[in-house]
Amino acid sequence: MRTALTAATLLAMVGLAAFGAPEALAQPGGDVPERVERGVESTEQHLQYETGDPVATEAPAEGEHWSIFLSILPPAAFENLSHMMGPSWLEKNPHVHVSHIFMALVVFVLMLLLALAASKRLQREEDYLVPAKKWGAFAFFDVAVGVLLGMMERMMPRDKALAALPLVTAFAIFILFSNLLGLVPGFLPPTDSLNTTLALGLTAFVAYNYWGIKTHGFGAYFKHFLGPMPALAPLMLPIELISHFARPLSLALRLMGNMFGDHMVLGIFLGFNLLFVPLPVMVLGVLVCVVQTLVFTLLTIVYISMAVEVHEHHDHEDHALHHKELHTPGDVHPPVQHTA
Secondary structure: OHHHHHHHHHHHHHHHHHHHOHHHHOOOOOOHHHHHHHHHHHHHHHHHHHHOOOOOOOOOOOOOOOOHHHHHOOHHHHHHHHHHHOOOOOOOOOOOOOHHHHHHHHHHHHHHHHHHHHHHHHOOHHHHHOOOOOOOHHHHHHHHHHHHHHHHHOOOOHHHHHHHHHHHHHHHHHHHHHHHHOOOOOOOOHHHOHHHHHHHHHHHHHHHHHHHHHHHOHHHHHHHHHOOOHHHHHHHHHHHHHHHHHHHHHHHHHHHHHHHHHHHHHHHHHOOOOOOOHHHHHHHHHHHHHHHHHHHHHHHHHHHHHHHOOOHHHHHHHHHHHHHHHOOHHHOOOOOOOOO
16 A cells, blocks of 8 residues: 555656646747736636626637636636647647646546545554455555556566556556546546647656666667567667657547547537436446546556566577577487397
């Protein structure tokens, strides 16, 4: 369970990684007085929108998907945060969406409270050695860590699995609760934004390469990019580079696409305003949330195991060398002669 607390700490890093998304890394346009001026203008538009003044033609926080934060926070908060992020990379749109940041903060606060509740059983040794009688925060972390550690030990040595367990647990818990948040009315899943999922994918990319270099060394780790023999290096090197750089993008697009589509389908059925019609879709939505969490987590575990394993062609070389030492000419035994 101490690993669970470490996972909660890394969870904060993963949650904050959503803020370092492409929009946040763009160059901010304008200075502080301009941001304040834009915030004042947005506040005036919000007042006009609420009072029904015909001069106001825009709703507050234009372009943002409706959520409970649009009713709680003033539009100046969205405008100033959007302006601080700067224009988007692809569309160069100065008004970027920032709802995923607030939703990621909600998940981060929930996970922090869950970790604090679980830490109460760690104060005495007899408490965390005995399984919990009721389902709670401690039991949740206990089951999650046990299942993930069991899967990781099947793919890599135990010491490597324990080293990567906090990050993998943080991924699983953050993605699961982010996905499930989209099923709560008034909230949006942070994982339906490419900003959040790409941050998670890049974190996994950096992590498994770090553990690969730490295990084999820089030269030995990147040597397997060249293939089993030098003659294949010109062919294998670009293939391996494309394969590795495509991994964070595939993780991000798969998770974002599935959660965006699931949320859109649920929104369509909720728009019918019928009491029990959205229930089957919500049940399927829970299944999608769990499956996408497992897919992202399992692929991350596979990438880590591939990075820390001893590569197969090296094993063949060692086996051939060992076989050669055993069967040297001096060690050949003369044939046994049978006598009548």
